Amino acid sequence: MNTLRKYINIYNNIEKWFLIIMMALMVVIIFAQVVTRYVFGNSLFWSEEIGKFIFVWISWIGVSAGMVNHEHIQITIVLDILKKKGFIHAQKFMELVGNIAWMVTSFIILVYGMELITTQMNSAVVAAATGIPMWIVYLCLPISSVLVCARLIGVIYMNIHDMVKGGETA
Numbered sequence: 001m002n003t004l005r006k007y008i009n010i011y012n013n014i015e016k017w018f019l020i021i022m023m024a025l026m027v028v029i030i031f032a033q034v035v036t037r038y039v040f041g042n043s044l045f046w047s048e049e050i051g052k053f054i055f056v057w058i059s060w061i062g063v064s065a066g067m068v069n070h071e072h073i074q075i076t077i078v079l080d081i082l083k084k085k086g087f088i089h090a091q092k093f094m095e096l097v098g099n100i101a102w103m104v105t106s107f108i109i110l111v112y113g114m115e116l117i118t119t120q121m122n123s124a125v126v127a128a129a130t131g132i133p134m135w136i137v138y139l140c141l142p143i144s145s146v147l148v149c150a151r152l153i154g155v156i157y158m159n160i161h162d163m164v165k166g167g168e169t170a
Helices: 002-038 047-067 077-084 088-123 136-139 140-165
Strands: none
Touching: 002 047, 047 136, 047 140, 077 088, 088 136, 088 140, 136 140
16 A cells, blocks of 8 residues: 555656646746737747647646645535534545546546547647647547546545445545
8 A cells, every 4th residue: 555655646746747847838938928029029929829738738637636635626515514413424425426426527528538639630630820739739638537537546445445444534
């Protein structure tokens, strides 16, 4: 179990640094766009498009990163009431149902994301300013879905473990 946690921590760090580097790159590119447009009166034709593409990747990969510390918006009124009244098993069951629903949603995004990528590859659509194949831009959908599903498998396992063993993990 410690080896698995070590690998998870390594992955978390890789994901975090990927997002930090992409965010910094996006800020530099957009800053350069603003400077060239307003100081030199000439804009970089590619910077706006690249900035948007990086933002999309940060957003989708950030879904997986947000799961690490439970940073996603949740409606927890029922879970809070169940916990307050001591119904830990009912609370864990509701969390399990929510996580399974999230897994199904991620799987649907994976399937349709792959379909979108296949369509983009077959039609050879490219971005207007940069000429980047659009399937590369849309690749963030299935990648994010796989990352989210992998994390959810662990969370669902812990939910079931807690329900069976009667314990509570953070």
